[in-house]
Amino acid sequence: MSAVRYDAVGAVDAVVLDIEGTTSATGFVVDVLYPYSRSRFGALLSERSTDPEVVRAVAQVRELIGEPEADAARVERALNEWLDEDRKATPLKTLQGLIWSEGFARGDLVSHFYDDVLPALRRWHAAGIALHVYSSGSVAAQRAWFASSPEGDLLPLVGELYDTENAGPKQEAASYRRITEALGVDAGRTLFLSDRPGELDAARAAGWRTVGVRRPGEPYYEQGVGEHPEAGTFDEITLSTRSTL
Known part of the structure; x- marks a missing residue:
């Protein structure tokens, strides 16, 4: 070149x-960050269920899957499915961002x-x-x-x-x-x-x-x-x- x-x-x-x-490197995102977020979706949805960013993202997930009454387990399953597909869904990226921010702040991630x-x-x-x-x-x-x-x-x-x-x-x-x-x-x-x-x-x-x-x-x-x-x-x-x- x-x-x-x-x-x-x-x-x-x-x-x-x-x-x-x-x-x-995409490999770093896929091999390090994606598994990190996958392992913490459930805790985020339960522990920060009233956080405005989480509330907004969950509402967006429900809208995208067409299930307005979806519970936390269904939302988590949708997030994991999108993660498997590498889908650039905004609520997925929002929730990943919250998880990664915590991980970087704790020193778990660089x-x-x-x-x-x-x-x-x-x-x-x-x-x-x-x-x-x-x-x-x-x-x-x-x-x-x-x-x-x-x-x-x-x-x-x-x-x-x-x-x-x-x-x-x-x-x-x-x-x-x-x-x-x-x-x-x-x-x-x-x-x-x-x-x-x-x-x-x-x-x-x-x-x-x-x-x-x-x-x-x-x-x-x-x-x-x-x-x-x-x-x-x-x-x-x-x-x-x-x-x-």
Whole structure:
């Protein structure tokens, strides 16, 4: 793969990051975080049944399965079924985020980043490029993820956090337009990094720049990134800001 240069074609004011498969290994999420949440759904639903976030998520589960009177056991079963399917259901991600946040806070969990990611994020941040996150994982999970890295708290590097609840589905262009409006950054000066072709297509349809990150061993590696520029690591992506042109 050749390097992707955005200094030659115009400056970038903001980079929006996908997490799973892009900054971090899908295997870590599937092999570590998913079992952790599965083992704790039942306790969460019983011990925090009056928590507003849990109440809202349970109501969403009941709506999605078409069972308004579903009890906690039925809700837990639905969550586990969605987990088996790797379904990006908003209430599943909300409840996982609550569980993971507790796990990170207790020190049970430490997040994963590919070796090339953190140096690039620090470099871009120092250059004045705003860094944001748009992930299927809940905002709570994203915040805990960046706060609990192997190198400590990375939250100072990132700005806004978006998920499928506050932005919308990741394969719909309207979600990216919603983020553009919220950030107040021109769509043409916003770069999205993701490993998923459908997400890249949606971002490009909203006027964003895109780079597909293809890492060997990730689920979408063989599929490729379609017509989007591609990079194997963040080291292959060169960015500039307006002031350096």
